[in-house]
Amino acid sequence: MSEPYGFILKAKTRPEKAEEFEALFRSYVEPSRAEPGCIEYHMLRDRQDPSLFVFYEIWASKAALDVHSALPHMLQFAERRMEYLERDFDIQLIEMLSPSSASR
Secondary structure, eight states: OOOOEEEEEEEEBOGGGHHHHHHHHHHHHHHHHTSTTEEEEEEEEOSSOTTEEEEEEEESOHHHHHHHHTSHHHHHHHHHHHHHBSSOOEEEEEOOOSOOOOOO
16 A cells, blocks of 8 residues: 655745736645545645745655646646746655544
8 A cells, every 4th residue: 555645845936926826726625635545635834934835745645746746737737837936845754653644
């Protein structure tokens, strides 16, 4: 059985694109959470720097994340991400040491 695959992703947006980025990704939160391999999916925004977004994601496996990443809207965003971002994503791989608190 596969280990859960988790990461923290930081997205530093261009200040003029922050609101557009937020609106776009807010529309992705619930559909992402509904995907079969999603354990945790959280979108956060830094209070001191509103152009910085943080995503905390735990997937059942790397394969489950790969399915998510291959969805048409995610592929489209990946191709256009630098229109929104000041710099490319900062991704920190993490190990989930406690059980999910999500109510499922």
